[in-house]
Amino acid sequence: MNVSTKNNIIFSFPGNKRIIVGVILVAIAVIIPFFTSEYIQTLIQKGLLWIPSVYGVYFLYSLLHQVHFAQSIFIGLGGYLTAFLAGKYFFTNELLILLPIGLLIGGVVSALLGIIIMKRTGFYFAVMGIAITMVFWSIVYKARDLTGGSDGIPGIRNPSIFTIQLSNQGLYYVSLILSISMILLMLRILKSPFSLQLRAIGGDLDKSESIGIPVKKMQRVAFIIAGVFASMTGIMLAFMYNYVSPETFSWDYGSIFVQAAILGGTVYLESPILGVFCFIILEFLVSTWFPFLWEIIIGLGIVIIIITLGEEGFTGLARKLFSRIMFKRNLLERTYKNGK
Numbered sequence: 591m592n593v594s595t596k597n598n599i600i601f602s603f604p605g606n607k608r609i610i611v612g613v614i615l616v617a618i619a620v621i622i623p624f625f626t627s628e629y630i631q632t633l634i635q636k637g638l639l640w641i642p643s644v645y646g647v648y649f650l651y652s653l654l655h656q657v658h659f660a661q662s663i664f665i666g667l668g669g670y671l672t673a674f675l676a677g678k679y680f681f682t683n684e685l686l687i688l689l690p691i692g693l694l695i696g697g698v699v700s701a702l703l704g705i706i707i708m709k710r711t712g713f714y715f716a717v718m719g720i721a722i723t724m725v726f727w728s729i730v731y732k733a734r735d736l737t738g739g740s741d742g743i744p745g746i747r748n749p750s751i752f753t754i755q756l757s758n759q760g761l762y763y764v765s766l767i768l769s770i771s772m773i774l775l776m777l778r779i780l781k782s783p784f785s786l787q788l789r790a791i792g793g794d795l796d797k798s799e800s801i802g803i804p805v806k807k808m809q810r811v812a813f814i815i816a817g818v819f820a821s822m823t824g825i826m827l828a829f830m831y832n833y834v835s836p837e838t839f840s841w842d843y844g845s846i847f848v849q850a851a852i853l854g855g856t857v858y859l860e861s862p863i864l865g866v867f868c869f870i871i872l873e874f875l876v877s878t879w880f881p882f883l884w885e886i887i888i889g890l891g892i893v894i895i896i897i898t899l900g901e902e903g904f905t906g907l908a909r910k911l912f913s914r915i916m917f918k919r920n921l922l923e924r925t926y927k928n929g930k
Contacts, residue, residue: 746829
């Protein structure tokens with residue numbers, strides 16, 4: 591099965607079973623805060639908010655074959671916008687105001703940066719993304735009077751909706767709703783004619799130009815989509831932690847989303863979701879058991895996963911296991927019926 595065919599499959603389940611699995615997962619996310627500690631709830635919420643940014647990485651790689659380290663720029667922009675307007679220079683903490691403003695700023699900045707970054711592909715695209723994140727990080731780090739420098743900006747108030755301030759529990763459910771909305775939007779984009787044109791560009795840029803596809807415009811639009819998704823992550827993470835720091839702009843923070851995409855795989859549509867939670871679980875377990883070696887262990891783990899699982903990642907492994915279980919189940923059912 592080739593990549594384009596795999597990208598048209600959301601789950602291995604046919605028809606209604608696919609919807610049932612989605613409903614079950616959402617139901618688990620809804621009730622799980624009642625059965626876990628506040629810390630575990632925070633980890634789950636972080637995972638929900640990381641998913642849109644990882645989808646941005648997945649989007650650019652699976653269609654255009656570009657490795658995107660610059661998601662941290664837009665996460666940082668969303669975070670500092672929230673810190674200024676709902677914290678340091680309190681203007682409003684109304685989410686219905688801040689979210690559209692943040693997404694608009696993320697879209698404008700990604701459109702401007704896309705003009706530069708999308709001039710190159712492959713290795714040079716990745717390096718330019720890293721270089722620009724270093725520029726943003728340096729500016730934020732050194733503008734201490736404005737940004738707080740290395741101390742960042744604390745004291746961000748929880749958001750309000752229609753002037754009603756959200757509790758931490760309420761913020762969790764808003765994060766869940768926003769994450770599901772962004773996932774559905776991305777799935778719609780990935781199954782649209784627009785994504786087919788991007789896939790053609792990723793396959794053969796010159797041939798795409800020759801048949802009339804506006805290559806540069808399409809590439810920039812794809813970059814804007816990834817940036818807007820990351821901006822939402824930045825806004826909501828700032829509210830979740832009530833704090834932002836220059837580290838959100840650093841390229842190594844942006845590399846986390848690339849690593850999560852690698853863990854999940856870059857072939858199947860559901861891969862970013864599984865990749866995010868695999869990374870968070872792996873980070874939590876390793877940092878708990880080996881607090882002084884967790885970076886080394888995670889790094890080596892990702893290398894092993896790339897070598898053994900390739901582009902399919904943990905999602906491919908999970909799908910193979912599920913297929914074997916279903917095959918054995920069907921085999922047992924047929925044997926039982928024939929025996930009767």
